[in-house]
Amino acid sequence: MRTTRPRTDRIRIRTTSLVATVIAALAAVLLPVATVQAASAAGTVRHGLSRPDYSYADAVREAVWVETGRDDDGDGRTDRVAADIVRPREPAAAGRKVPVIMDASPYYSCCGRGNEGQLKTYDDQGRMVQAPLYYDNYFVPRGYAVVLVDLAGTNRSDGCVDVGGPSDIGSAKAVIDWLNGRAKGWTSRTGSRPASARWSTGDVGMIGKSWDGTIANGVAATGVRGLRTIVPISAISSWYDYYFQQGAALYGSGPDWLSDYVESPAARARCGAVQQRIVDGAPRSGDWTRFWSERDYTKDAGKVRASVFAVHGMQDLNVRTKHFGQWWSALAAHGVERKVWLSQTGHVDPFDFRRDAWVSALHRWFDHYLLGVRNGVEREPGADVERAPDRWTTDRSWPPAGTEPTRLNLRPGAVPGQGGLSTAPAVPGSTAAFTDTPQEWEEDWAAGADTPSDSRAVFTTGTLKRDLRLSGSGTVTVTASSSTTSAHLSAVLVDLGPDTVRDFLGAKEGIVDLATRSCWGESTEGDSACFRDTATDAADVTHTVVSRGWADLGHAASAWQGRPLVPGRAYTATVTLAATDHVVPAGHRLALIVAGTDGGMVEPPDTTPTVTLDLARSRALLPLVGGARGLAAAAPHAPAAQRVADVPPAPRRTATTVPTGR
Incomplete structure (x- = not known):
């Protein structure tokens, strides 16, 4: 079995010494102008990368509830969705604005995010202490705000889960509208004190795996202004194709089970009517209904304004690559700027199968599309493909010419x-x-x-x-x-x-956990930037x-x-x-x-x-x-009759039907 060498104590430390300041000043004089840019909302940009100039420990942590314009839970008032925010304090104090990295998810309280199943945690004032994943630890010091949205009907949000439909997509879109001054936000779930996003440029990049990435696809397909890029990882492009393929029912339960699985107890008690509409709209017959049309994002690919950096495991038996393929083709037909990574894994995040390269690529991608850094990322090869465990090749376009x-x-x-x-x-x-x-x-x-x-x-x-x-x-x-x-x-x-x-039929679909941890960004007592390392799980076949x-x-x-x-x-x-x-x-x-x-x-x-x-x-x-x-x-000749051999049956596997995204 081939494994990667564990790397430990990989911590990004912001240097503030006089020596470092002098060296940086000299570099600004000696290096070509193209590689050095003036201070921006992200602080200093050097060699085409935003630098960790801001304090994560002193970051502003706040919660905003944004109106969706809907009343799906039938309580007589407009639903509000919770958006937990971590943003650098220094730009706001200086009157500068920052862009947003957003992950809208139904999993922040029920199931967890990432390889370690992290949940949101809060202090006694209701402010988020632990933000799942590394986005805040790594990007907030570099001049980004990170906004984690509870989809309608989950965690601290009002409304009802409708499994990729108008409520799910609308609740995330509403937060982008609020960031751009087009929707109302409040400082509490039921209060009347307004909240504004004057600290934001309004430029948003959505990211997420599985259901989270699916929401990014769906919001992009609305054409909402302000969404500059999306990074869908193992994401659904049409919910019909998650539950069926061409009339054949895929193994497992329907979307009504999934909505009940992630809804908060309060929503579950009030959302019976929505739940029944899901049951009625998604019969297990395999027939195409209006319900599925509402959840088919490929048909609206022509509305997409955002660039797309897609990632998918070619052996993902949960969210199969049919989703990526039809989404990619639809985007290509409309000239959407896009890039893809295709791995040998199953349903696995690139942070856990190619961590160093992934964080570097994501950093440069967001710097370009959200900060406007001229780092040339848009001119780089458009596809990375894993040919063998940890061996990658690149192509200018995908599929390649010829x-x-x-x-x-x-x-x-x-x-x-x-x-x-x-x-x-x-x-x-x-x-x-x-x-x-x-x-x-x-x-x-x-x-x-x-x-x-x-x-x-x-x-x-x-x-x-x-x-x-x-x-x-x-x-x-x-x-x-x-x-x-x-x-x-x-x-x-x-x-x-x-x-x-990669052993995609293994317990973790192509990776194994190691005992070591590596750190990506800055930590606080309640939110560590250090995550369990992983290695390749390989198999001879x-x-x-x-x-x-x-x-x-x-x-x-x-x-x-x-x-x-x-x-x-x-x-x-x-x-x-x-x-x-x-x-x-x-x-x-x-x-x-x-x-x-x-x-x-x-x-x-x-x-x-x-x-x-x-x-x-x-x-x-x-x-x-x-x-x-x-x-x-x-293969210049047609095959002769094949030999007969006794081959033992392969071990049986049943595919999961819950896009947990861990």
């Missing part, structure tokens, strides 16, 4: 259910069949890819002579008939060959699932409403594969597995069908770097 959707046909093999995947012409009249087996899942199918089975059909390339890179989102279109009135489809891309990868997608065959004709299947009738469905970036190395094979229920990921249909594929009318469209020519160079 990536083309490439058609591969599904061809029969000498052994039933063991076919080929190539650009060779389809074979008229050829078929493959499988019987839905919910006891198995994608890891079982991949581990036994070379063993004939009635539970799935496998199509592989020959052994690759050169590396083959997939980058982006693909599709698999099948024409299929079912022996019963219902059927689900799973399409899984697999790299068949040995490798060492015989195969790697690269991408997956699911669909209900009964929703093939329309996403709006599923229909019972007519047994024996052929239906054509296109399954969208989750976005990925993976290099299948020379000596390996690329496999496409088509099956029924992906156990632990997708709930089974109400029947147990046998599904027959018409191979001549089925195909994969994959995002290959180099397109068809690249594929021809890597």
